[in-house]
Amino acid sequence: MNISKICGKRNRYKKIYQKRERTGSEVAMFEHKDFAMNTEITFKIFGENAPEACDDAMLGIRQLEKKLSRFIPDSEISRLNQAAGKRPVKISPETRDLLSLAICYSKASKGSFNILTGALMDLWDYKHAADAPEKTKILQISPFIDYRDLILDEHNQTAMLRKSGQSVDLGGIGKGFAADFCMDIFKERGIASAFVNIGGNVSVLGNKPDGSPWCVGIRHPRRENELLAAVKVTGKTVVTSGDYERYFVDHEGKKWHHIMNPITGFPAESDLISVTIIADNSTMADALSTAVFVAGIDEGLMCLSKFPETDAILVDKHEQVFITSELEKYFQCIENIKVNVIERK
Numbered sequence: 001m002n003i004s005k006i007c008g009k010r011n012r013y014k015k016i017y018q019k020r021e022r023t024g025s026e027v028a029m030f031e032h033k034d035f036a037m038n039t040e041i042t043f044k045i046f047g048e049n050a051p052e053a054c055d056d057a058m059l060g061i062r063q064l065e066k067k068l069s070r071f072i073p074d075s076e077i078s079r080l081n082q083a084a085g086k087r088p089v090k091i092s093p094e095t096r097d098l099l100s101l102a103i104c105y106s107k108a109s110k111g112s113f114n115i116l117t118g119a120l121m122d123l124w125d126y127k128h129a130a131d132a133p134e135k136t137k138i139l140q141i142s143p144f145i146d147y148r149d150l151i152l153d154e155h156n157q158t159a160m161l162r163k164s165g166q167s168v169d170l171g172g173i174g175k176g177f178a179a180d181f182c183m184d185i186f187k188e189r190g191i192a193s194a195f196v197n198i199g200g201n202v203s204v205l206g207n208k209p210d211g212s213p214w215c216v217g218i219r220h221p222r223r224e225n226e227l228l229a230a231v232k233v234t235g236k237t238v239v240t241s242g243d244y245e246r247y248f249v250d251h252e253g254k255k256w257h258h259i260m261n262p263i264t265g266f267p268a269e270s271d272l273i274s275v276t277i278i279a280d281n282s283t284m285a286d287a288l289s290t291a292v293f294v295a296g297i298d299e300g301l302m303c304l305s306k307f308p309e310t311d312a313i314l315v316d317k318h319e320q321v322f323i324t325s326e327l328e329k330y331f332q333c334i335e336n337i338k339v340n341v342i343e344r345k
Contacts, residue, residue: 027046027047027193027209028046028047028048028050029044029045029046029050029209030043030044030045030046030050030051030054031043031044031045032045032054032058034058036058036061036062036065037061037065037069037174037175037178037198037199038071038199039175039198039199039200040197040199041058041061041196041197041198041199042195042196042197043057043182043194043195043196044194044195044196045186045191045193045194045195046191046192046193046194046208046209047190047191047192047193049189049190049191050191050194052189053185053186053189053191053194056185056189057181057182057185057186057196060178060181060182060185061178061181061182061198064094064174064177064178064181065178067092067094067095068094068095068098068170068174068177069170069174070118070167070168070169070170076089076090076091076092076095077095077168077170080159080160080161080168081118081161081166081167081168083160083161084160084161084162084163084164084165084166084167085161085162085163085164085165085166086164087160088151088153088156088158088159088160089158089159089160090157090158091157091158091159093157095159096152096154096157096159098170098173098174098177098283099115099150099152099159099168100152101173101177101283101284101287102115102147102150102170102173102287103147103150103152105173105284105287105288105291106147107147108291108303108306108307109287109288109291109294109295109303110295110299110303111147111262111263112261112262112263112290112291112292112294112295112299112300112303113172113173113262113287113288113290113291113294114145114146114147114262115147115150115168115169115170115172115173116144116145116146116147116149116150116161116166116167116168116169116262117145117167117169117172117260117262118166118167118168118169119141119144119145119165119166119167120138120141120145120260120262120265121169121171121258121260122167123137123138123141124256124258124260124267126246126247126248126256126257126258127246127248129248129250129256130248130250130251131250131251132250132254132256132266138265138266139265141165141265142265143163144163144165144166144167145262145265146166149161149162149163149166150168172241172259172286172287172290173283173286173287173290174286175198175199175201175282175286176201176237176239176281176282176283176284176285176286176287177282177283177286178198179196179198179201179202179203179237179282179283179286180203180237180281180282180283182194182196182198182203183196183203183205183282186205187205191205192205192206193205193206193207193208193209194206195214200219200239200240200245201237201238201239201282201285201286202216202237202238202239203236203237203238203282204216204233204234204235204236204237205235206234206235207234207235213232213233213234213330214232214233214234215230215231215232216230216231216232216233216238217229217230217334218230218231218238218240218274218276218313219240219242219244219274220334221242221243221244221273221274221315221319222244222273222319226334227334228274228315228321228333228334228337229313229321229331229332229333229334229337230331230332230334231278231313231327231330231331231332232330232332233278233330235280236278236279236280237278237279237280237281237282237285238276238277238278238285239276239277239279239282239285239286239289240274240275240276240277240289241259241274241275241289241290241292241293242273242274242275242293243255243257243259243267243268243273243274243293244257244273244274245257245258246258259290259293259294260294261294262294268293268294270293270294270295270296270297270300271296271297271316271317272292272293272296272297272300272314272315272316272317273315273316273317273319274293274313274314274315275289275292275293275300275312275313275314275315276289276312276313276314277289277292277310277311277312278310278311278312278313278327279307279309279310279311280309284307284310285310288303288304288307288310291303292304292312292314297314297316297322300312300314301342301344304324304344305344308344310324311323311324311326311327312324312327312342313327313331314342320338320340321333321337321338321339321340322339322340322341322342323339323340323341323342324341324342324344325341325342325343325344326344328341
């Protein structure tokens with residue numbers, strides 16, 4: 001990822017909240033809250049270069065959003081969607097990298113993760129819907145939900161969608177990509193300890209200044225404002241997908257959440273209600289948390305077996321908790337809940 005090209009000249013943006021202070025060990029701490037990519041972003045950065053690193057990270061996030069959001073009319077993804085079935089469009093190296101990774105994770109998950117769900121998301125329109133769309137309408141657009149119809153031309157730096165009406169939506173991977181970008185910025189600016197939370201996607205750099213690991217809370221999927229557990233991590237990312245964040249309730253009282261099963265065209269109804277992935281790379285964790293949530297425990301663990309550097313916390317519809325065995329010594333339940341340890345396949 002070309003950091004200097006994305007960031008360009010640093011400028012000052014509107015700050016929602018900002019704080020500078022010294023920690024007990026006299027390490028400068030810079031805390032900042034902002035809003036981009038349609039979500040709240042929180043930084044805690046330690047070191048003398050922290051304010052400049054934060055400025056660069058936020059500027060970079062905004063530049064990525066201008067390229068990747070399908071809701072910005074002149075973004076690269078919007079132009080790709082508008083040209084679907086007609087012609088290839090030029091894309092930047094950052095967009096190419098993310099689309100290439102998305103294809104990789106789609107193949108690895110056998111389509112449980114799929115970025116060609118834009119038309120499906122528009123049909124369901126969970127922000128404004130009062131009822132599920134008619135099944136006939138879902139069947140009509142199902143041929144357009146095929147990640148194999150995204151064609152990347154490395155030589156000409158272009159992307160194309162095969163069929164008119166197809167639409168890329170990067171909501172299941174974009175925040176992770178932005179978090180990885182932030183970590184790269186911090187390393188380049190000489191930061192050794194940092195925390196960033198992009199809409200629930202948490203990434204940390206190194207340990208806390210006192211040398212102890214970061215402690216990241218995992219939200220309870222059925223108890224509002226309560227934690228289920230916490231994990232202690234060093235230089236990792238912690239990403240959760242769940243059915244409790246964005247949803248609507250229809251006139252019969254059925255809840256429809258926003259995580260789509262690209263194969264059925266309906267919100268995913270597996271045996272899981274929450275999936276947390278712990279990994280070195282936030283782009284991967286973002287995509288895999290969605291893929292495992294859609295696939296369910298058995299198929300999801302088979303998918304994770306292709307990524308041995310990842311760990312997982314799974315909560316099923318009976319609120320049983322499952323964790324991968326490598327995570328056992330870093331995992332702590334907030335209350336007395338039985339934890340089932342899974343040996344990796």
